[in-house]
Structures are given as C-alpha cells and as structure tokens.
Amino acid sequence: MEASKNMIGNGKIRSVDEAILLIKDGSRIMVGGFGLAGNPDCLIDALTKSSVRDLTIISNDLGAPNTGLGKLLTNGQVKSLIGNYYNWNPEVAKAYNEGVIDVKLLPQGTFVEAIRAAGVGIPAFYTPASVGTELSKNKEIRSFNGRDYVLEEAVHADVALIKAYKADALGNLIYYKTARNFNPVMAMAADLVIAEVDEIVAPGDLDPECIITPHLFVDVIVKGGK
Amino acid sequence: MEASKNMIGNGKIRSVDEAILLIKDGSRIMVGGFGLAGNPDCLIDALTKSSVRDLTIISNDLGAPNTGLGKLLTNGQVKSLIGNYYNWNPEVAKAYNEGVIDVKLLPQGTFVEAIRAAGVGIPAFYTPASVGTELSKNKEIRSFNGRDYVLEEAVHADVALIKAYKADALGNLIYYKTARNFNPVMAMAADLVIAEVDEIVAPGDLDPECIITPHLFVDVIVKGGK
C-alpha cells in the first residue's frame, strides 16, 4: 500500500482488493444499503470472492439467495446476522432453522438507533418499539412518564462497508437520494470504515454545508466500478 | 392570520409578532444559538418585549446581562433554566443564588443529546459524561461492558425558537456555518417550532440532498430583520 501514500489528501484511497485485505476472519461487519439501493457492490463482491469467514454481518437485509450479500451466506462465510428484514432472502430463515447461523432481529428503527448509539458513545437507550412483542422478550422494560420502553444496547462493528456518491480525498462524503439510508450511521459505528464511492474529488470541491459524513469517520476510500 | 393562508406553500409563514402570540405564560422554550452565533435575534427581541412570563428557557447559554436572551432574565420573565454555560452572563448565578430562578446544568453533549432524544422518541439514554462529578449526583449510574454511565432523560419543550439561513415555503431549512449548532436538534424536540430565517424561497429551490431540517419538523416560519 506504499504507492497510495503519495496520493492526494491523507492517503485514505485504496483499491477494492487492498481494502478487503484489511478484513479478518470472525469480524463483525456492517454493510450499508436497503434493498438494492446504497449497497457497496464492489466491496461486497470482493468480500464474497475472498476467503474471509465466520463473519457477523450487520445489515438491514441480506440481498437475495446467491446475490449481493446473500452470496456470503450461500458461500458459507457467515456465522451470524444482526439485522432487520430477511424476507427477501429465504435462505436466511432456512440456515437459521437448521442451526447453521445465528440471527438477531431488531425492529428497523431500533437497529439503526443502536448503530448510531455505538457511533456516538451511547451504550444503551430506551425505545417504545417492540414493547409487548416477542422481540423484547428477556430485555429490560422500564416505564417513563407512564409508558413502557425497552432497553436496547448499542451495536458496534469492527468494519463498516458503506456506499457514498462522492468523497473528497480527505474522506468527506455525500450521498445520492435514497442510497443514503444506513450508510452515514454505519460510518460512525465501526473501528474501520471503508467507503465505496462513484467519484473522488479534491478537498474543497464539496460544499461544507452539504457534507453528510465528515471525514474523521472514514478510514479508507475505494472507487467503485459503477 | 387569515392573510397568510393564501401565501405560497402551506401557510406556515407568519410575522414575528404573530409567532410570538403563540407563546403562553409558563411555557418551556428552547432557543437555538451558541454565544452570538445562530440566535433567532428577532424572535428573542420580540419575546423580551412581550408580557409572557414564568418561562423555562432551554438553551446553551443566556447571552449577557440585558442582552439577547439575558434580557428575559433582566426583565423577570424567567422561572427556570435548563442549559449548559452561563459564565457569559453573571446575572444567572446571582439570580440562582438568590433563589429567584431554578437552574439545571447539563454537560453540553448531554444537553444536546437529551434534546435530540426528545425529538426522536427516546425517553432516556446512558452517557459517560459527568460520571463521578457533582452533575451526576442523584442520577442512576449503571455499568455496561465494565464502564460506568449515567442515565439522562430526554428534554422536551413546548416551543422551540430556532434560527436558520433559508427556508422554503414548506418549511425545509438550511443553515449557515457555525450558526447551525443546536438549531436542527431543537427543531425536532418541541410541540411548536418557530424558525426565523434570512430568506424564504420556493419549494424545490433548496437542493433535496442538502436540506438539514425536513419541513415536517417546522410549524411556523418568520423572516428575520437582517
């Protein structure tokens, strides 16, 4: 990775393959995207071609069978999932029922708030969502001002793979329409944040008022295939 | 206020005086700004000229004696304060010591997170700030992963007076440099949100990717003096 050190900015720019080499077996990996919008496709593709395994994947969904993130499951690279909606990929329920993987379901709002919490140093918070349902079983219920809430703990990751529209060379990011979704939140919540972008511009080329993810959250920038 | 109903958008636009009439005695009022940046000056000025009293003011600071928000205290309109830094206005400590007003101090990060919490329906959260200090006395301390945290409850208001740079007629807001500070967060956390802006533009004139406060948070728009 010596070569990139002389690149513009602070040398956060890497190739997709270089970036994926930073991921180790057994990692907890957050992956941005909702349905097919805002997925870091190139990073996901490279991850499915790598030999990395025993992964915990923290994501909204898991694509479809043998497609996108779903490929990780098909390949047997997944140990467990933390997420929200796997109905688009029936292989998830099957693998879970067969005891092949562990799955922790969180309501979508709790899921993203728990990720934000990890990013901003909040270890736990109370939310009304899931009170009285199966998903709050064995969790602490507490009343504030006469209403019941469930205690949810922060969800942190070793690595976040996110998708943005443009980065400047410092790592400031902007997004594109509903491809934003979980990406800015996950960018705050992992030890190593790898952002796949369509375009890399010079510092100062993004409007300081419109930058969504400030560069201090981003460790590595890769240019996607598009 | 009939006249404004025929204005563009959904009729959120009011005069400063009309807006201030919506505020009642005894209200809990959030006010944006940090030092002299990002204060809703015209709204503050009108509030100090009104007869509204027994107010709880939720703000970072309280201006200076007889200046800005400080005028509310000089005028005797304040019942209590929830905030963070009153060193710039020695009248606050004096009034507190004399038992004229009640003051609840929160660390700045806790203060803003508690406001956000109210805005996003989180009744309480844990934070490491203030553990072991006077400010966490009589608050619940709890350990997560071996570290102590203090439980802080959401801070909600009846009214928020905020300052933005531009609004579109729907109420979408953008800000200007460090005048942003507490304003977007307070915009989420009050029953009635009044935004003072330098300019009102037509819907569609603000870039959808760069809108900081979506219009659903804003109830009333006033054009500031400037």
Next chain:
Amino acid sequence: MNIIPEAEAKIRIAKRIARKFSESSKKIIINLGVGIPTMVADYIEGGNVCVQAENGMLGVGPVAPEGMADRQLINAGRQPVTETRGCCYFDSSISFGMIRGGHIDATVIGAFEVSKTGDIANWVIPNGKQLGVGGAMDLVSGAKEVIVAMTHTTKDGKPKLVKNCSLPVTGIGEADMVVTELAVFCFEDGEMVLKEIAPEASLDLIRSLTEAEFKVDANLKTMEV
C-alpha cells in the same frame, strides 16, 4: 365468503383511506406500508398530503414510469419512485427519529390480525419460512395514528378482527382505525367501534365475519365506495 373479489376489495380499502387523507384541511405527513397501503397513494387528491418513506425520504412522488426507474431512488417497498417539489433525503436514524418521535401524522399498514383492543399482528407467520420485522414495530408505536388496511377475512373466510391475536403481535393496543372492504372501525377508549358499513353488507353479516366484539356507532354510516 368473499363478497367482494380480492382485487376490488383492495382498491376499495385503498380508496377509503385515501379519501380520509384527501379531506384533511391541514398538511399531513403519512407513511405507507407495503401492499394495500402503497395503493393508497394512487387515490389521494389535493395537495395537503406528504408521503414519508422510512428508508429516508420525505415528499415521495408517484411510482416511476416505465423506463424512468432509478434503482437508488426507491420507497420502503423497494419500488422505484419519483421526487416531488420540496422533497428531501435523510439517513435512516433521522427517518426513524421522525417516526418514533411522533412527527408522522398517520401510518397505513397491512395486518394478519387486529384484536378487539387494537393489538396488531402483522410481522410474521411462525412457519419458519420468514425472518424479518421491518419498521412495523417502530411505526405502530410511533405514528400519531395507526390505520390498518386489510381484507375483512382471510382467503378461506376466517375473521381477521379477532378477540385476541393468535399470531405474534407487532404492538399492543396501537390500532386507531381499521378499514376493510366491508367496514370501517375506530378504536375509542380502548373499544372497537363500527363506524361505517359497506353497501353490500348488513350488520349481521359484519357480526358473522368479525370475531372481535365491537360497539356500533350511534351515527353508523354507509361506506362510500
């Protein structure tokens, strides 16, 4: 048992809910779930209704016309949609902040069952084939008004308005209104009240197809279809 064919029933339900929104005299923000709820948008009239999608958009426009779809501009049902003037984008934490924080005036959701006290079961049928919850639990607990859009009975004629939910619930006592092809119910002080009845239906028919006890509003109306 199916008095109204399913496709027609769905349209009727969507239209009835759309009318409620179209009649609003003030600006309202709504969130639409997958299925019948999505169809509601097609029938809303007037300019006072603004649609939020929990994947991060306010001011969602109609579904994108053929050939104009942008894979990166979708609603929460993964349909390609369009922009409206004054729309904006935000991340999922802000989106659910809007929902949980009570900033959404109404959410329309589908359901498998609704109980007589307003419990809603809509996220899973425990047959091991599905694993997913979505934003439904956040929506039913956070939106100011929860409107359930569902056919009155299952395909084999079993009541969906039940004494107690037999399926895992999404929220307890969260339903405010239920619209079926045969009736409109509201929850008032924890009790289910029949407000409207379809022209084809008699009160006896509604009773026979509804397991949950309900009151009949003194001002019972015929549902406009």
Next chain:
Amino acid sequence: MNIIPEAEAKIRIAKRIARKFSESSKKIIINLGVGIPTMVADYIEGGNVCVQAENGMLGVGPVAPEGMADRQLINAGRQPVTETRGCCYFDSSISFGMIRGGHIDATVIGAFEVSKTGDIANWVIPNGKQLGVGGAMDLVSGAKEVIVAMTHTTKDGKPKLVKNCSLPVTGIGEADMVVTELAVFCFEDGEMVLKEIAPEASLDLIRSLTEAEFKVDANLKTMEV
C-alpha cells in the same frame, strides 16, 4: 515562585503541545479548549492536524484577521475563525457524537487542578459567581487522549498537581498528559510519571512545586523550549 513569567509560560506550554501534534505521522483530529489550549493552534506545523470545534465544525482555520470576522463562524471560545479546504459543518448532536464516540484523537483543556490519579477539576470554582460546565465533561470522557495545559502553580505559587482535587471534578482518572511550563507528565497505569523537565527547573524544584506523588521516567528528558 513564578520562575517563568505567566505570558511566556503559556506560550511555552502551547508550543510544547503543538510540537507533539506537529510530529504526528498520521492525520489526527484535535479539539482545543479555551485559554492556553486555543493558543496551541498557532504553533502547529505540518498538514496532519485537523481541528474540531464542538459548536459544529471540522477543519477550523486560524482566527479571522481583523475586519474579516463573521459572527456566524466561530470556534467554541466564541472567536471568529476561518475555513480550511475540506472543512464541514454539522449540528451539536453530531459534534458531541464525534466527541463521546471516541472519534477525536486528542483534546487539550485547561484545568485548575489535576490529581495524582488523573482526576481533572476544570469547570467551576465554587464561589457562587459562575454557573456553567460547557463541553469539558464530554470531552474528558470521550476524547482518546486528554492533554491538560496549565501553569504549574497558581498565581500565588500553590501546586495545581495535587494529591486529590479540592475543587469539583470534571472527570475521574481522565488525564493522559499534563504539560506545564516546567514539566511534562504522562499517566501510565494510573500513575503520574515525569517525562520532561524544563531547562530552568531541577527535579527538586519540581518536587517542591508538585503536591501529587509522581514517578520519574528512566528516560527523563529536558523539555525543548
């Protein structure tokens, strides 16, 4: 007792801390408190240091030149500042998210007292004249490294490095480094260790002006001034 005049002492402290940052081989994000900490920015060299201000800015530039001040562009000490290329703005909740979430590499703060176990007292002298805490409690608990910049003694020569803080604390065991005009201390395994000593000072002098017990590093250096 004041071996170094106060103004000169402050510059020396600021320069020493600035040198630490200037020597960083990787990009670092720092937050500077009011007083001596703010002066640190004036002496930082090289392009690896990026300043965050907790009122909502990353990439804070130098103080605005006379006549160029913008009241709406200030740092947390309310000084008008300038932009740097690639700077950005955000609201206070994100700003303190950066701080609390461990995304700030170092914070430099002033203090009234630091105890031998790294407790810091810097927010209030209980005389009833001040009521304010600022962001100090969030900063000392959240930043990866907490560097205290303070004169070695009070104006009347009393030690500020004490056995136990007599003033209300800002955080418990949070100090990582203390830089005075006479010495540099680091906290290692909960113990205060003297790392550098000013050219004018002897170890005896430091001991006489320091109430807190401290170890002397085997590799004790002379402070570059």
